[in-house]
Amino acid sequence: MDNRSDIWRGVDTIKARFIDLSDKVWGTPEVCYTEARSAAEHLAELRHQGFRITENVAGIPTALMGEWGEGGPVIAFMGEYDALPGLSQEAGVAEHRPVETGGHGHGCGHNLLGSAALLAATAVKDWLAANKVPGRVRYYGCPAEEGGAAKAFMVRSGAFEDADIAITWHPHSFWEVAVTPSLANTRADFIFTGRTSHAAASPHLGRSALDAVELMNVGVNYMREHMPSDARVHYALLDTGGIAPNVVQAHARVRYSIRARDLPGMNELVGRVSKIAEGAALMTETKVEMKIISAVSNILPNTPLEQALHRVMEELGPPHFDDADKGFATQIRSTLSDKDIASVYYAIGMEQTDRPLADFLVPLDAKRNPLVGSTDVGDVSWVVPTVQVHAPTVAIGTPFHTWQVVAQGKSPHAHKAMVQAAKAMAGLGIKALTEPELIKAAKADLQKRTTKTPYVCPLPDHVEPPLNMSVA
């Protein structure tokens, strides 16, 4: 029985609909928790394919799940479809050309991400149907990855409770198994309240919330030297108290993102930042309230799944790029700095090449130098054995969250990489369905990693999905 070439032929047979889906979602970029049209497109495709549908997962209007099959193991494919603010950009050009000033754009490639995950789920469904094998395949449509932590809320609601393994992917410079753990991350707002006053006639009666924010930021800047070197703390000013210098600012708000290697480390840092906020309030005689917006866990690796996925990707091979693909990628490459390109090679620990697109598999044991962000895939990885593919949707060195990612989001090379990602994911799905010892080993690995440090959801109980976070 040659399961893998069957499933790969299956992906090729149906891929056109999913490439269309990706292009459609690219054209309706919607930011955290506002993904109404993108979610509706995914839902329509799930219905068309005959999946059983659950809407409103975890009480989130743009979170959804489709399931197909009976009995057997539950294979979960996770997709995303949120865009980023301010990254509007025309497709297929190698210069910065916004479609709409200030508009959104798919600067992290989530149009491809969701569509390829749904393509993999559909191909596995078709394979289950054709082979009459017991098993259930699911597609989880997950919104708001870019700071909304939707998957953490979905995990907390129990949505992943009976999944046996979870498979996903992310657009990338390279073709590899994603083995670098991500950082745990909490987003918290610090809301300062002071007292307004005439800044010249009665300054002594005013207490400035804006001063408090500035002092807090200075305090945190001093803390940075005395935290673990892989921790990260950054902030955005959400409210500076108004536009009048002659009115003492009675309100101000700063949003912090506090990241660390693991949850205990992150919680410790959140505690230190909150002490600094209290110190700033004390110094300025203002009040401060801390409000957690969302939080995600670090990713737990899963060695058996990583090894199995690597074998599938070796067998499958990288996407085949033609001269036209390489030509456009070369144009994009000319808009990048040497440092952009050096940085991604440094991260995978490999010698730099002149290739515009990755046509090789990064070894599983490459001497990587992790340079990482955070993702809500982390929370899933603590409750279900999870693994991720990286597929080369962009010219090597393209930094994420840039117009260059948006510009490449509908290109033939991105489509090829998305299809290859779907094949790798579906191939692993079939392997798990036909080799019960893989799921057993994956679960044992998760069990081992969480025995001493069980999963504790980083979201405080009272924190609800921040559905309004994108509304100014």
Ligand SMILES: Nc1ccc(C(=O)N[C@@H](CCC(=O)O)C(=O)O)cc1
């Ligand atoms: N394979 C990737 C996964 C996540 C991201 C990313 O940029 N994530 C955001 C999300 C932050 C969060 O979820 O807390 C970040 O790190 O700022 C980028 C590539």
